[in-house]
Amino acid sequence: MTRTLIRGAQVITMDTATGSTPTRLDLRIADGAFTEIGPNLAALPGEEVIDGTDTLVTPGFVNAHTHSWEYLYKGRYDNMPLELWMLYAYPILGGGRTSPDLIRLRTLMFAMESMKNGVTTLIDDVLETPGQDLDQLAAVTGAYADIGIRANVSGHVINRPFVDTVPFVTDWLPDELVRRVRAEPTLTAEGYLDYSRQAFARHHDTANGRIRYMLAPSGPQRCTDDLLVGATELAAEFDAEVHIHVLETKTQAVTGDELYGGRTLVQHLDELGAMSPRTTFAHGIWVTDEDIERISRHGVSVSHNAISNLKLGSGILPWRAYQDAGVNLGLGTDGCSSSDTPRLMEVMKTAALLHKVTEPDHTRWSTVDEVLRAATIGGARSGVLDGSIGSIEVGKRADLVMFDTETLAFLPTNRLENHLVYSENGSSIVRVMVDGVTTVEDGRLTQIDENAVIAAFRAEMPGIREEQDRLDRVNDAFAPAFARMYEEASGRSTPVNRWTGDENRWVRQHA
Ligand SMILES: [Zn+2]
Structure with a gap:
């Protein structure tokens, strides 16, 4: 049995008693779990002692x-709203099967950068084009198992022709293109659920429980109703x-109006019975x-992806309205094409800052405590993992990040939790542990040969770039119609906002 004692650290536990207030504590870890937490714990024979x-x-x-999936597209695109950007980052036509070997490299690179920034759990909604098979999924879960990170891994599915999931666009696309998209094979609900049952059997609760499968219908408008309901039921079984x-962009708000006769997408999911406490x-x-009331009533979590939402011009999540309604929030980077980095600490800082400009009442601005909650226990709750991770408490798995507080980022030391969110960016991280195992120490990954992974990845880059250029050219054909659709949707009123003639701007109705 491996035992570790971390002595004399300032600890932010995120438990219900102390929340984000640092306390000087010792942490005893045995067999991957916190077994004792308190001041002045004596070292036991054979215990590794880490000076905190x-x-x-x-x-x-x-x-x-x-x-x-998006790791290969990091730094490639800019200044495109979601609907245009998706044409390239998630090509509609022309995609070929990515080999499991390349998927493994891609996943390792992504996990390496994530973990060095203190991310110990990934909610990874993996998509492959034209579709994911079990060997491709195994390449992802295998990479995570080997590098030592924790992850919920999907199973992302779109089972309606993409051109039918956005409003207006089929009127403006050449008929031949519409026909080709509609002729692409799509999964039936039963096909996806069968696949998911196999994925559960092969991957769920593997690697000492670190790896879990999750169901991931892409969006209500992108999936058939039976798939949305079936996924909710199957998730309950496991x-x-x-x-x-859900409702990432204004276009999607307009889509609800157009596809579901004035219903919002949330209302549609609620009426189907596709919302539960396991839903994010x-x-x-x-x-x-x-919508917020429905989300709250069903115990649905919302992941807030502040940087991606800024980069794609999607909008600003109503942070305070969710907090007031008691909705559980997590924080996400989104993919590396829409945010260009998997470093969650950047999202933490952005979330703490962004909601200060949405209203003048400063007592309602986002707080450091709320942001840290979302980055830890809130995210864990969203992943149905809050029973085992998300806070430092006896009985929970030992996933932790250790920061050196003698660095410039923490000097002069005032409130450590504020430094953590506003001053630190991950450069002071000296140790990361997942399941009681040190996975990052002094900036190096301990479970894999990082340099070998990077070298292998570099060798693949010319081929990757060539393939991306080819796909861009194929999907350029959709761009004019999608640009026109985006413009049309931008000008529409939605249930959420209205045009103010006087101020010449859109306002949120519940702002
Ligand atoms: Zn996403």
């Missing part, structure tokens, strides 16, 4: 919404997460007050 003097220890961070993109909505920006 001048360090801050926090629960490991949970990236509550990301797509490792107590697993259902991860779904990614984004949840263009929601009405009634």
